[in-house]
Amino acid sequence: MEFLNTDRLKTGLLLVALVGLVAGLVLQVSGWTDAARITWFVAVAPVLAALLVEILRSLWRGEVGLDIVAALSMSAALAFGETLAAAVVAVMYSGGTFLESFAEGRARREMHDLLSHVPRTASRHRNGGLEDISLDEIVPGDLLLIRQGDVVPVDGTVASDTAHLDTSALTGESLPARLARGDDAMSGSTNAGEAFNLTATHLAKESTYAGIVRLVEEAQRSKAPMSRLADRWSLGFLVVTVAIASAAWWFTGDPIRAVAVLVVATPCPLILAVPVALVAGLSRAAHFGVLIKGAGPLETMARIRTLILDKTGTLTDGRPQIVSIDSHAGMNEDDILQLAATLEQASKHPVAQALVAAAKLRNLPLSVPSEVIEVPGDGVVGRVDGHAVIVGGEDFVANRVGGPTVETSDLAAGSVLVAVAVDGQFAGRLVMADPLREGVGGMLELLRGQGIGRILLATGDRAQVAKRVTDGLGFDGLRSSLTPDQKVLLVLTERKNGPVMMVGDGVNDAPALAAADVGVAMGARGAAASAEAADVVLLVDRLDRLGPGIEIARASRRIAVESVVVGIGLSVIGMVAAAFGYLTPVQGALIQEVIDVAVILNALRALRIKPHEFAGPLALAETSAPAALKGASP
Template structure:
């Protein structure tokens, strides 16, 4: 056999062994806890059931301490070597002390407490993400792709942007897209948190993970399956379980303070009473390693809750930081506004009526892809105007839109073109004002002007007004690349006084850095030019899915384009921090009370271990509350 083949097989065997060992080691808490339960149970049975001698009924406890305790002591020794003096150090000292004093039952209970706490942590983290796990199981593995040869089944990895997919009744949508044929409903509650059936027809957007109703829908994909909203939520689940959040370090810091206090109480109880068992009893009840798992459990639960509310937390640290932000910085277009200009003013020339000017313009705009076309059509729909057919429609670059409507020549163009062509009635053009504008010309005569503004979101003003009273923000500002008149108009509409207009991405970045040097900042935006500022701010937040670059730079991504979700995130974060500190500080306070009773001789080591386990369970159960939505999740 070739040497390379032998080496390859040897390497594969080594990798396989290493993988099995890593899996076994990662599950060590489970089998050590099981061993401790069996050992303690066998000891009690031999001691009280068969009344065997001490040498016999201590054997199960020795096995527990040797097989289960030594791996834990080895791990603690590694932490000491790295100078990590956490609160779990108390557990190691307690195990060693119990063996030296012959208190094997107390030592075995400590092994059970430490391993059981770690196993409970793993279970609690999985429970906190249970909704996301259930969602993962709902995702299909195949899609029905429509091709010239018919409909064929393909894997999700084979789906490309622009593919035509068939969504059959009651199937789960495999990718984000737009409906191109069919009419029905979809259940998006697993993704948006809103318990409604959403109507879908041609032009409606659909999101992966949504459940189709009773009608067949044909969609054109707009994103790869790997880039869909559903995939992002799944990514959050994986990262949140793997990444060690910053608040966990807060737990370590609390433990670093708590450990010497516990040792001082234990040593004092020993010296004052002269009973070494009191030293052990205090250490046993002081062991808070499982207790402090309440902090990461609260974080994972909050990340899970955010994901169910269409809020993707990419960096757990933002959950801690957002509550201390005091300056809010907003981009303008698409953040505080809808990003869709709306017709706000129609100025007709003399001898022309408003409805006539709007009708002629809308009849042409039905054939245009200009960004303002839909705003004009929406205005006619609101007025319930019937549009006549347009003919000879053409749109040459820089010259505007031309056509014939009801026998009249119609042109939609710019102020500059009207003046350049010296058209009849040009002297009636209104003065230049803020916002966007287009000019309507009928039969070579100026007929009217349409003015547009990007309307502020309905929730923008209430959201801005409540940032100070409800979330302690001291400064709110707009930093935008738009003209000052436009930025000032929006600022007045939403109640913001401080603005920076006509700012380049580099200038935006400089402003954010300067503000962040004075206080922690929240930056909210949606465009590619916002990415540098998001990264420079304390917390960067992207609204919508307009740019993968922006989403990559942000610590939080709001999948639904609404500021209400920003407020929800603030509430979830504040609640998470409160629950995490309740679990850590509250549990430690109960432990300190128990330590006092143990130092006075009212608790022996075995009773103290049982009491500590009860405290740990209470702390974990409290932390799990973070995964469930509160009654009030926003103020808007």
């Protein structure tokens, strides 16, 4: 019966109910009363049938929803010949489910992109040549060739002299790791250097990356589905409705009064106003680069009490940047950077790419290097505009030209040195590090002002690096060197303090994002796995969007609750009037329509929410967001 939940069926039911109502009214006006009643009956029947099936499924799951009231009102109206009232209720109900389905249509897609991060095939050495095989064919002991830019398909050991792997998506380490022969290489990491050989030690299904996939799936299954805000009111409202309808019938002996009570009680303010307000909130959040995957995550986001942040790529930028340039031999900083970046154009190493990006940011002209020789993981030698240039690690350059050395213990944690020599003389050093995102401190204070009671850092990086980065930010806790399953455990432990939001960007964050009440992924450059596992994606790659997202979520939920309270209040007044005979079933249905219009208009106020705390720096948010978000309606 899963097809009953499809958007296509819900759209069809709305069209049938609406067309049937209009057609019946035309027949009624034309004097074809019996035909009108038959038309209304036929229009109501499929809506009622689908509703009854959904009620049975909900009861099987142990859930009692307000759909029961709608079913009672339609059934009673048909049983006592009030087919027009039943048709009006059918239109109201099918319209409400359509809007709710529209909101849920923004829910997360399947996680097939997570698996697509790993290649479907691998290159295996066999009989003096290479053969392409599927991952399932890899067995421990196979010798695989990992080309530059390839993702390591299985866990193994390095069978070449050196290998340089970008493990940021797995461990949170922002700088590539240099591995020697015999070192372990994790599946899911990317080859950032020259091609190397890998000896497989595990089957694909037993490797690190496959384990992360399983963690995500298990965490998603363990997270209880978000119940609709409306259903929290269902049991009490259902009891009140049945009591008033029964009393009206009992004391007057007129079943039509009970029908009128049920029709007025049809909880369309709940069925309609809640999804409209939440969908409007989803659309508004999208204007600020915050993609929330459905009404459930938005509602939960409004109640967050604990925030857990990943470090690399989330709290920090995730890309090495120049911190300072130490010049020697009379060369200025721009000259050193220009020569180094020009030569590094020939390398695909992340640090080399960061140098090139820094030079372009300073508008330094970069020519074409010549006679380039790269020693993977150590450095690059070549000629730039007639000069002999060497760029690389401190030892790599010192062994060729000499020069002052620096004690690595004097460096800030997480920093890396890039030495430069020109024409046989030491020219200077570039100190690089992964910097903290701009405005993080202020953002954390604003989030505390919005009701976030606990803010924690959870990272796979070393404790020394994490402490340096978070110094002065006032975190309530710092957890370092965490594996993916340890991050999940941290999220589950923090739930005792209230709903938990987890923010991350790497593959290693995906299980924790799925386990959190609300998972937030840095979607602009984050891993596909984290984007799929998350409930919220920050499309503009700015952590300060968390503030507007939370404020919009809370305002949308508040508007939805206001609509519910006002709508239910008016419905109760109408129920009392119907019980005393002041309203017929048709009049009750029409009055309920007026109530619906009022609460929907109130719910649409969510489209005008503007996060006042961020009115300054975020005034340009809507113009800087991706063009695809303009006018987006989830």
